[in-house]
Amino acid sequence: MIEFLNLNKLNAVYETGFRQKFEAFLSAGKYIEGVENRQFEKNFAKYCGTKFAIGTGNGLDAIRLILEAYKVTGKLQTGDEIIVPANTFIATILAISQAGLMPVLAEPELETYNLDTEKIVEKISAKTKAIMGVHLYGLISDWEHLQNIAHSHGLLLIEDAAQAHGAVWNDKKAGNLGDAAAFSFYPVKNLGALGDGGAVTINDPELAGIITQLKNYGQEKKYINRYKGFNSRLDELQAAFLNVKLPYLDKANEKRRQNALLYLKNIKHPDIVLPVFDEKSHVYHQFAIRTRRRDELKTYLANHGIETMIHYPVPPHKQQAYSEWQNLHLPITEQIHREILSLPVRENLTGDEINYIIEKINKF
Numbered sequence: 155m156i157e158f159l160n161l162n163k164l165n166a167v168y169e170t171g172f173r174q175k176f177e178a179f180l181s182a183g184k185y186i187e188g189v190e191n192r193q194f195e196k197n198f199a200k201y202c203g204t205k206f207a208i209g210t211g212n213g214l215d216a217i218r219l220i221l222e223a224y225k226v227t228g229k230l231q232t233g234d235e236i237i238v239p240a241n242t243f244i245a246t247i248l249a250i251s252q253a254g255l256m257p258v259l260a261e262p263e264l265e266t267y268n269l270d271t272e273k274i275v276e277k278i279s280a281k282t283k284a285i286m287g288v289h290l291y292g293l294i295s296d297w298e299h300l301q302n303i304a305h306s307h308g309l310l311l312i313e314d315a316a317q318a319h320g321a322v323w324n325d326k327k328a329g330n331l332g333d334a335a336a337f338s339f340y341p342v343k344n345l346g347a348l349g350d351g352g353a354v355t356i357n358d359p360e361l362a363g364i365i366t367q368l369k370n371y372g373q374e375k376k377y378i379n380r381y382k383g384f385n386s387r388l389d390e391l392q393a394a395f396l397n398v399k400l401p402y403l404d405k406a407n408e409k410r411r412q413n414a415l416l417y418l419k420n421i422k423h424p425d426i427v428l429p430v431f432d433e434k435s436h437v438y439h440q441f442a443i444r445t446r447r448r449d450e451l452k453t454y455l456a457n458h459g460i461e462t463m464i465h466y467p468v469p470p471h472k473q474q475a476y477s478e479w480q481n482l483h484l485p486i487t488e489q490i491h492r493e494i495l496s497l498p499v500r501e502n503l504t505g506d507e508i509n510y511i512i513e514k515i516n517k518f
């Protein structure tokens with residue numbers, strides 16, 4: 155069986171480092187917001203090239219905290235509209251709703267699965283205040299066009315970088331491309347913790363200060379509350395584990411990219427559309443192929459011992475949670491959800507495994 159992911163094996167190479175961190179954590183007895191958090195924030199900001207990184211409880215909260223902070227400054231107000239790709243993972247959209255803002259779904263491009271910049275302009279209204287660029291499957295969104303649109307319409311440009319740790323565009327890393335960015339360290343992400351975790355990266359010191367308070371009950375110091383805040387801190391132990399893994403992120407991404415390149419060079423099938431290649435701005439969080447025979451292919455591969463996944467089977471506008479969108483017609487998004495299939499691309503996939511998967515796909 156070729157597993158889609160095997161996190162226990164993938165994390166086994168870091169075990170010595172994890173154990174050392176856990177021993178130190180246990181003897182220090184400082185469980186919340188300790189030295190590992192401060193160290194990780196420093197390390198991750200340096201990695202992304204931003205002035206600040208702020209640890210959060212998870213990726214959804216990281217997005218929400220950015221939006222709540224902009225509400226504190228008055229740059230966003232309840233009911234304002236935020237343009238977001240219709241095919242993103244639901245958390246992007248949930249964060250916008252939870253902050254009392256209106257997600258406006260825009261269709262992606264079939265080639266990149268990221269926002270189609272030509273379709274954004276028609277979604278801009280007087281209430282539009284921001285664009286949420288999601289680097290889906292690890293590919294940086296069409297940032298040049300997004301920047302142009304954001305600048306010419308006076309909109310905030312926020313990154314959901316939860317799938318794109320380490321991706322580079324124009325010599326800048328994901329997380330340092332817009333006004334603020336959100337990351338998730340959910341275990342399956344390219345930089346994954348051993349539990350939940352997230353971060354905001356940002357260059358604006360005022361916003362960074364507000365987010366640092368908002369994530370910690372809105373307090374400016376202990377028991378002095380400036381804002382109606384949240385409890386969404388990065389767990390100290392997860393920060394420690396992330397400090398162990400971060401130095402190896404680029405190497406892991408490079409391995410994913412090599413895997414992707416092997417697939418791209420060798421999969422030859424008239425019914426299968428392959429993703430784009432980019433040696434800098436794609437970190438292949440997922441290697442998502444597309445075919446009208448998706449369900450048939452998934453079963454065929456499973457019968458040959460190859461595990462695949464669907465990211466994602468149901469688009470947000472067809473979820474019961476958003477029944478107000480039941481009548482929205484988003485043909486490109488719906489086609490993607492019908493046809494998309496993710497192949498294993500994890501950094502510990504072996505050459506034999508990749509060759510076997512390629513061989514089976516070509517015989518489909």
Ligand SMILES: *Cc1c(COP(=O)(O)O)cnc(C)c1O
Nearest residue numbers: 212213214243245246316338340
């Ligand atoms: C994983 C993910 C999130 C949410 O992160 P959590 O840590 O699971 O809350 C948000 N957006 C995207 C695109 C994601 O992939």
